[in-house]
Each structure stands twice: as structure tokens, then as C-alpha cells.
Amino acid sequence: MKVExxxxxVKQGKSKVVDExxxxxHDHLENVLLTLKDEKMYIETIxxxxxxENEYLYWYSVQGEGGINVENSQHEVxxxxxxxxxxxxxxxxxxxxxxxEVVMIQEPIxxxxx
Numbered sequence: 001m002k003v004e005x006x007x008x009x010v011k012q013g014k015s016k017v018v019d020e021x022x023x024x025x026h027d028h029l030e031n032v033l034l035t036l037k038d039e040k041m042y043i044e045t046i047x048x049x050x051x052x053e054n055e056y057l058y059w060y061s062v063q064g065e066g067g068i069n070v071e072n073s074q075h076e077v078x079x080x081x082x083x084x085x086x087x088x089x090x091x092x093x094x095x096x097x098x099x100x101e102v103v104m105i106q107e108p109i110x111x112x113x114x
Contacts, residue, residue, distance in 0.1 A: 001114055002063045003103050009093040010055040018055070021084035022046070031077040038075075040067030042113050057089070062105075064113060 010018055025032055025046070036044060040063055047058040070078050105113070 001065070001103075001110075003061070003100055004063075005058060005060045005098040005100070007096040007098070008057050008059070009090040009095075010057060010088055011090045012053070014088045015050075015055055017084065018048070018057070018088050021081075021088060022048070024080060024084065028077050028080075031075065032081075035070075035073055035075045035078050038068050038073060039070060040064035062113065 036042075041061060042064065043060070043062040045060040047060065049056045049058065070082065073079070
């Protein structure tokens with residue numbers, strides 16, 4: 001099981017597009033949840049931080065082993081999601097992977113996820 005928290009810089013001037021992106025994910029949540037099965041993604045949460053002129057998106061996820069990468073997905077909702085990613089995420093700024101210290105998942109839930 002992989003538990004991750006990563007921080008990504010949003011390109012300057014793309015805040016309104018990020019608004020559209022998050023609305024798209026909310027509006028298509030039923031289809032988004034279907035794609036998570038292929039990725040063996042049990043939990044995926046996006047957080048947003050606006051700090052002065054800078055904006056960041058944080059991804060928190062709990063994923064099983066052996067799932068497909070979102071880039072290899074055939075789901076239309078993932079193709080739109082990636083389009084927004086490439087438009088909004090500043091890949092010239094290295095993302096930051098937070099250091100995992102403790103994972104607290106109750107055993108019955110953990111068994112379901114492995």
C-alpha cells in the first residue's frame with residue numbers, strides 16, 4: 001500500500017482554470033470514482049492552498065499495489081483531468097513529496113485495502 005502527500009505549484013494566472021478543474025471533478029464524481037478502481041486508488045483527496053501570488057494543489061492518496069497509472073487510463077474523465085493537469089500544474093517547479101511518518105489505518109480497513 002502506498003500512502004502519499006505531494007505538493008504541486010499551479011501556473012501563474014491559472015486559478016480560474018483550477019476552479020473549472022475542481023468543478024469538473026465534483027460534477028463528474030461518479031465517473032471519477034469508477035476510474036479509481038483501475039488505479040487501485042482507495043482514497044484520493046485534493047487540497048488547495050493560496051498563498052499571496054502563489055497557489056498550490058496537494059494530492060493525498062492511499063493506493064494499492066499494481067494499479068494502472070492515470071496516464072494509461074482509457075476513461076474519458078481521466079483524459080479531461082490530465083488536460084487540466086498539463087494546463088495548470090507548473091512542471092518547471094519540482095513537486096514536493098512529503099515524508100510519511102506514521103500511517104494510522106484501523107486493521108479491518110487495512111485488510112480491505114490490501
